[in-house]
Amino acid sequence: MTSSEIREEILDILENIAPDEDLSDLTDDVAFxxxxxxxxxxxxxxxxxxxxxxxxxxxxEDYTELASMASxxxxxxxxxxxxxxx
Amino acid sequence: xxxxxxxGVQDEYDVIVIGSGLAGMxxxxxLGRAGYSVLLLEQHYKLGGMATWFKRPGGHIxxxxxxxxxxxxxxxxxRYWSPEIAESIVPLKRIRFDNPMFSLTTTYxxxxxxxxxxxxxxxxxxxxxxxxDAARGMNFxxxxxxxTGELFEKFFPGRHxxxxxxxxxxxxxxxxxxxxxxITYGIVFSNFMSKGVYTFEGGTDRLIQMxxxxxxxxxVDVRIKCDVEKVxxxxxxxxxxxxNGRTIKTRAVVSNANLRATIFRLLGEAQLDPxxxxxxxxxxxxxxxxxxxxxxxxxxxxxxxxxxxxxxSTAADFRTDLLLSRDVTSRTYSFYYPRTRPEGRERTLxxxxxxxxYRDWSELSDDDYEASKQDLIETTLDxxxxxxxxxxxxxxxxxxxTPRTFRHYTQHVxxxxxxxxxxxxxxxxxxxxxxxxxxxxxxVGIIMSGWLGAINYGVIVANDVDAMLMAAAxxxxxxxxS
Numbered sequence: 001m002t003s004s005e006i007r008e009e010i011l012d013i014l015e016n017i018a019p020d021e022d023l024s025d026l027t028d029d030v031a032f033x034x035x036x037x038x039x040x041x042x043x044x045x046x047x048x049x050x051x052x053x054x055x056x057x058x059x060x061e062d063y064t065e066l067a068s069m070a071s072x073x074x075x076x077x078x079x080x081x082x083x084x085x086x
Numbered sequence: 087x088x089x090x091x092x093x094g095v096q097d098e099y100d101v102i103v104i105g106s107g108l109a110g111m112x113x114x115x116x117l118g119r120a121g122y123s124v125l126l127l128e129q130h131y132k133l134g135g136m137a138t139w140f141k142r143p144g145g146h147i148x149x150x151x152x153x154x155x156x157x158x159x160x161x162x163x164x165r166y167w168s169p170e171i172a173e174s175i176v177p178l179k180r181i182r183f184d185n186p187m188f189s190l191t192t193t194y195x196x197x198x199x200x201x202x203x204x205x206x207x208x209x210x211x212x213x214x215x216x217x218x219d220a221a222r223g224m225n226f227x228x229x230x231x232x233x234t235g236e237l238f239e240k241f242f243p244g245r246h247x248x249x250x251x252x253x254x255x256x257x258x259x260x261x262x263x264x265x266x267x268x269i270t271y272g273i274v275f276s277n278f279m280s281k282g283v284y285t286f287e288g289g290t291d292r293l294i295q296m297x298x299x300x301x302x303x304x305x306v307d308v309r310i311k312c313d314v315e316k317v318x319x320x321x322x323x324x325x326x327x328x329x330n331g332r333t334i335k336t337r338a339v340v341s342n343a344n345l346r347a348t349i350f351r352l353l354g355e356a357q358l359d360p361x362x363x364x365x366x367x368x369x370x371x372x373x374x375x376x377x378x379x380x381x382x383x384x385x386x387x388x389x390x391x392x393x394x395x396x397x398x399s400t401a402a403d404f405r406t407d408l409l410l411s412r413d414v415t416s417r418t419y420s421f422y423y424p425r426t427r428p429e430g431r432e433r434t435l436x437x438x439x440x441x442x443x444y445r446d447w448s449e450l451s452d453d454d455y456e457a458s459k460q461d462l463i464e465t466t467l468d469x470x471x472x473x474x475x476x477x478x479x480x481x482x483x484x485x486x487x488t489p490r491t492f493r494h495y496t497q498h499v500x501x502x503x504x505x506x507x508x509x510x511x512x513x514x515x516x517x518x519x520x521x522x523x524x525x526x527x528x529x530v531g532i533i534m535s536g537w538l539g540a541i542n543y544g545v546i547v548a549n550d551v552d553a554m555l556m557a558a559a560x561x562x563x564x565x566x567x568s
Contacts, residue, residue: 041162044546045165047549051553051556055556055560057557
């Protein structure tokens, strides 16, 4: 998957996790928590969903990489580059 | 011949969950839903653990631990259980305090507390705001050096009345004290303050019934009256459990038993690193409780202005150690109006709870124990009289539970009704590093306590189990879930 496909995938996951949030004007390099009402369980859900959909394993010490859209995509790109978009 | 509660059980499961408290049930549900074969074993004859209820003749149903939880419960139930369960969560609007320092009723959220603190307690608005912001900014990985008492002293120096307002409900919610780390208070308090207090419409019995149906629809094999004796290891990893005289193979165990029982009874220290055993031995258990359950006669009603939750005390000052004393001066009342069970019979019930030490009850002779129980009932009825006049004549049923009762039904060490102190979390999280495939989910360290904390911790542990099983499958050692 390309970086932009990964970004789309994260958006799709976020839409399921936070159905009441407007994601259309999300700023990629600002932390999610400063724009959306996300708590630690929401981040855990992102981790679980990525594992379910793509078998991507994110160890607990790397959870901080998921702080913003930009850092999430940067972190996932090398892990998911060989995967096909579903 | 005794009934075989394991009739038709498989020889092997991907995961065996020991204990059907809210954490255990939630782990089982998530892993079942993910496609793993899951066996859930409960030693009692009903599911729910401390999330329990009991029925008495005359249509009275008592909830043991349904006292109120934060708004986050809606999201967790919707996501990890079902939309139907989430839709039954409704707000409790009247949280009342009555003590020698103040009497008030509040919706128990940030706006109303800000109003109370500035108007009635005359605290500077800036101090109130910075206190709320500080509490809300706390995370469980933050520095633990500051105690809750020091936190209050920083923002509200010398204000015992303010401390009482801010602390008393949390002491009842999770057994924490002024000496515990401030973060354990701040996280739980902020969870409540975000949107107030909620309850489950239909009562604990309806919730657990709905959860059981959900578990079964996710193909979880649910068994009651199955008391696991031992978790068996092979080459340092989980291999099977021994239950009701049978051995069942598994790749992972999630224990929702008390943390100390998990380590010292189910595993046994011989199987563990001595340093870890020492660490586990130092984990302090939280206190236990006494409760008095009162059912009003059919037709007897109570004005709802009496409150949903009432924190009452006759003690002039506020000290958390006094809350644990057998010389009870403080009680929390949960009122259950007919709307608690809209589809049930019209009943009004009241449960009085006090925190208590196991040791104050465990050593009593049978006669002294019965006498103490009766004394607990009589002194409670005397105290209730202030809020419900002529209570004795209006009662259809009254009985009491003690730390010994909790011990009997849950098998929790020392009848602990709020799990362990904060250090329990590190031991619980560290268990899989000691024994491959062995996990613990249950009330540890206060923030993982209460109904919402237990459910969320069940999710966190299910995530770990899923990661381990999937990694094992990827490395080709075993099969992936279907």
